[in-house]
Amino acid sequence: MRVLVLGGHGFAGRSVVTALLDAEHEVSVASRRDGLDLTSLDQTLAWFTAQKPDVVVNCAALVGSLNFVTERAAEVVDTNLRMLTNIYRALAERLPHAVLIQPVANCAFPGELTLYREQDLWSGPIHRSVLSYGATRRMMTVLAECYAMQHDIRTITLFTPNMYGPFDSPDPNKAHALNALCARVVKADIAHADITAWGTGAPVREWLYAGDFARVITAVLDELTDPRWDTPFNIGQKDGMSIAALLDLVIASASYKGAVNWDRDKPDGAPRKVMDDALFRQLLPNFAFTPLAEGIQETVAWYRSIYPY
Ligand SMILES: NC(=O)c1ccc[n+]([C@@H]2O[C@H](COP(=O)([O-])OP(=O)(O)OC[C@H]3O[C@@H](n4cnc5c(N)ncnc54)[C@H](OP(=O)(O)O)[C@@H]3O)[C@@H](O)[C@H]2O)c1
Incomplete structure (x- = not known):
């Protein structure tokens, strides 16, 4: 299949x-460094026309840490909405038979x-700390439905928990939560420094290895015409791990010998946040997720390979 x-x-x-x-799909890649700025409708139209893919996987976004999406809130909402509306307009005008696959954070x-259940997406407000980015992710589901209604564009929507794994940005303001933790421990190990962790370490969160996210996409492509994918679904395990237990895994993987100081004055947030897995288990009953210990090992090894940078 030709996949962009x-x-x-x-x-x-x-x-x-x-x-x-x-x-063994025929893959092409596009972002600003290849010459495609998705905030430009003209560029997006031209790129889609030239490439003519059967499937578009949208992993493009202006995103970063909580700090990043707050400090640059207006830019985050503006840029991401323009990218999304351009992608849909270009699909409708140039690639009406292509399928769009998109992760929704x-x-x-x-x-x-x-507990995140698919049907509860609109049941309350987005947390203010992620309002700018989260609102654009909700809009992805609106665009998907509206372009299906008017233009018959098919979208496959994957609700996706926090990801971790190799290839994240080395910039601490851009790296994602568990990756940032791996990066800090590896750096502290190199510098023989102590680390400070926020809160009590008790909150439980769900994590998805980026390689598993990719395997879900290839599984979808294996049976692309199956209409069961058309209902947005969680890549969910209904399982998580406390921050303290995660940190223990990271420390063991990095063989870090320094001290960990918990700053218990910092807030913990909700005690537990996980994705419901009922629909996912129906759709992909045999899917095996990478164990956290294994994924963290890979991630720490990757940070070892890029530091000092
Ligand atoms: N990471 C996670 O934990 C996580 C969890 C759930 C869902 N997701 C979703 O996965 C998707 C990708 O996230 P990510 O973490 O991989 O982000 P990322 O590492 O920051 O990558 C974003 C990509 O978008 C491209 N891009 C940014 N602005 C662009 C523009 N104007 N035109 C064209 N390309 C542009 C960037 O390349 P250039 O700089 O070359 O343009 C970059 O390759 C997002 O939808 C995100 O919400 C991520």
Whole structure:
């Protein structure tokens, strides 16, 4: 299949490209460094016309840490909405038979939920700390429905928990939560420094290895015409791990010998936040997720390979 991966050099995108090539798809990649700025409708139209893919996987976004999406809130909402509307307009005008596959980050769900069920997406407000980015992720589901209604564009929407794994940005303001933790421990190990962790370490969160996200996409492509994919679904395990237990795994993987100081004055947030897995288990009953210990080992090894940078 001819697959165009938007944002294919990014954290999620690189794992997707690797998995698609392994599955022998014909893959092309596009982002600004290749000459496609998705905030330009003209460029997006021209690129889609030239490439003519059967499938577009959208891993392009302006995204970063909580700090990043707050400090640059207006830019985050503006840029991401323009990218998304351009992608859909270009699909409708130039590639009406192509299928769009897109991850929707779980920060789109209401902030007060502790179990993310697909049907609860609109049941409350987005947490203010991720309002700019989360709102654009919710809009992805609106665009998907509206372009299906008017133009018959098919979108496959994957609600996706926090990802971790190799290939994230080395910039601490861009790296994602568990990756940032791996990076800090590896750096502290190199510098023989102590680390400070926030809160009590008790909150439980769900994590997805980026390679597993990519394997879900190749599994979808294996049976692309199956209409069961058309209902947005969680890549969910309904399982998580406390921050303290995660940190223990990272420390063991990095053979870190320094001290860990917990700053218990910092807030913990909700005690538990996980993705419901009922629909996912129906759709892909035999899918085996990478164990956290294994994925963290790979991630720490990757940070070892890029530091000092
Ligand atoms: N990482 C996670 O934990 C996570 C969890 C759930 C869902 N997701 C979703 O996965 C997707 C990708 O996230 P990520 O973490 O992989 O982000 P990332 O590492 O920052 O990659 C984003 C990619 O988008 C490209 N891009 C940015 N602005 C662009 C523009 N104007 N035109 C064209 N390309 C542009 C960037 O490449 P250039 O700089 O070359 O343009 C980059 O390759 C997002 O939808 C995100 O919500 C991620």
